[in-house]
């Protein structure tokens with residue numbers, strides 16, 4: 001398995017009207033061109049990986065920390081990626097991924113690397129990258145080291161297991177817009193974000209309370225997402241109980257939840 005040809009890395013910025021919780025990616029702004037096989041190829045994924053797959057449409061896509069390679073294989077089978085680059089930092093998961101690629105007969109469309117984050121990738125040779133099933137701080141480390149090497153592409157699909165506010169903040173600071181986001185059910189409620197490089201302030205945050213939008217998601221708030229409402233209700237109960245002890249961080253977090261609930265109405 002070898003690296004394929006370099007292609008134009010820049011994902012075109014999305015029209016603002018197509019951002020949000022239900023934005024589509026792909027030709028003509030719909031998934032229709034993928035057909036039934038494209039949809040079926042995602043059927044074996046759990047809800048969080050399926051949500052991540054639905055936010056990818058790329059010629060060359062890299063999945064960092066693939067482990068079992070379920071996401072990149074589904075992207076190839078569904079036609080959401082023509083070529084997948086798989087990166088793993090440890091040999092065991094990489095061997096699992098390599099076996100899965102071979103069993104799927106997709107060796108010609110996948111490149112596997114042992115390495116840290118974006119380091120094994122050539123500068124600017126990808127349309128998009130996904131990071132799923134990791135902590136937000138691990139992702140920030142990968143993105144920070146990747147930026148230093150000029151290896152962060154124009155589109156990112158991120159599914160952190162915790163603290164998505166850190167990643168929304170990173171996007172605001174580093175010239176990426178949050179073009180869509182979803183919550184997926186699983187052991188927790190998992191946020192899944194698609195970021196795209198774009199100049200200027202991200203319009204998703206306009207007229208929203210900044211801390212609440214960064215912590216809970218501007219598109220999810222505007223959509224009054226049902227899973228987000230459950231999350232806010234859980235957090236409100238938890239934080240109101242803790243607030244009796246008067247800890248400043250708890251009081252701050254409680255105010256952020258109340259601001260988010262005020263948006264949802």
Ligand SMILES: C[S@@+](CC[C@H](N)C(=O)[O-])C[C@H]1O[C@@H](n2cnc3c(N)ncnc32)[C@H](O)[C@@H]1O
Pocket residue numbers: 064065066067068087088089090093115116117118131132133134138142
């Ligand atoms: C919990 S698994 C998630 C697997 C899969 N992405 C998913 O969402 O189901 C995290 C994987 O990321 C890999 N990983 C963590 N940090 C990494 C890094 N800096 N570079 C490459 N792989 C990394 C780990 O080896 C592990 O296989």
